[in-house]
Amino acid sequence: MIEDQIALIKRELWEHRSLYLTPAVIALLLSLGTVTGQATFSAFGHVVDLAMLGGAHLGDNERAAAITALMSIVSVFFVIGMWFLTIFYALDALYTERKDRSILFWRSIPCTDFETVLSKILTALFVVPLITFGFVIVTHLAVLSISSIWISFQGADAGHMIWSVAPLLDNWLATLAFLIAVPLWSAPFIGWFLFISAFAKRGPFMMAVLPLLILPMLEKILIGSTIVAEAFYIRAWQMPLFKGIDPTEFFDQDTQSIPEAISLIDMMDLSGFLTSGSLWAGIIVCALFTTAAIYVRRYRDDS
């Protein structure tokens, strides 16, 4: 069972190379962007220096906070990329095999429809975040290394400025938790996309997205309420992972006045998230859609 799942998930990575190419491209762009940005700064070296950027006067906590902010911005790009990647992967996962008729080959192999669909939902929920996480670490190290080189050229000690205070472990643990939490929190949508992927005769994208747009409008027009729209809004923006702290607000504060070392992990309420009723309600909805996808794949015969 586990060996089969590993083989099936490997198969997903062979077929959907975008699962690792997308984060690889984001990593490359961010690294190149850092090089370009700092080269540009260097070109104005006579007017822009460390003192002007404020770097020279910062204490350990402030520098750690600044580095955390930098690392978090990098992570956000990956989260956005992962979001789109997961949607398109889920829409494609059970559609292409029917379109190119390879489903007949996959069904000639001793794997049940349950095992096949399971490998696809596991890929969307866990494999994509883990691959993305790997690229986030690489990119963090690349961006910090490039910055170290730049700082050295400015005549400062990068070891002291960056590496002695960079809260790498804290940041990476928090990033991992966040990357895994996002798909779990969005699980009902991922389940929906996977179901449409199994169900749609053609044009799965429109078939998946239109109801999500039309349903709230219909509700508003016909019943006058906004329950669906609010549920979507909460799903999109109010993941119960943070302890009532808006991280963007946090970093908007004057960085000169941070009293103590900050920890992203401390800002997260992991147990609260994992015991949240909405999280599990969403996972149940995802399981229902996934089950429906298994049944459609098993019972519908349109070859």
Next chain:
Amino acid sequence: MGLIGPNGAGKTTLLKAVLGLTDCQGSLSVLGLDPFRQRKELMQNICFIADVAVLPRWIKVSQLLDFLQSIHPRFSRERAEELLSQTKIRKTAKVRELSKGMVTQLHLSIITAIDAKLLVLDEPTLGLDIIFRKDFYANLLNDYFDEERTIIITTHQVEEIENLLTDVMFINDGRVVLDAQMDELSSQFVELMTTSENAAQAQQFNPIYEKDVFGKKVLTFEGIDRDELAGLGELRTPNVADLFVAKVKGGVK
């Protein structure tokens, strides 16, 4: 066994039911298993080629071998590699880079490397040229077939498989029209080629089908003693294609 029927007769539907791809009414047992409910167990003992286009185009030959090796308990990688080494197929190639004939070769090679009891081929050579078709059947007999294994095959090119068959089944409109062993055919069926005058006399023996060929009459009889027709014209055993036409068209009459 050759499963032969006109388009829309239900050949593919029957095969799908046998393969557990679709449910059916009544009861169906394949190798002692219920195909639709025990599909995973069944698929360990069955292979099928639905038609040439079903191997995923994005997969590399080596990935296909890796995947089957880890997922199929009866797949022998050594055997597959040995068979592939006799072809021009490179292991680094993707299926989309192979010609139609090579894809079929690849598919047959991996299936031959699976130690399965039953092989189901639904129009396996559709769209292939004559050389690939001949090779396909030669390989099928040489590499795959042995006394323990069963092959069910459907095709429109009846002539090409006629000599391979031990059993033949005709279906039409979802019904079995004929279910016979090949070596029984000569005792069951006879074809008489004769002149129009003799044909009138022969018609009293209730031919199942008659047709005109080059001004002569050809009548097909079922379950008749050849001696009764002796002297009326030239007698021979009909080939499978002619017999199929006689059974299907004659049945409609």
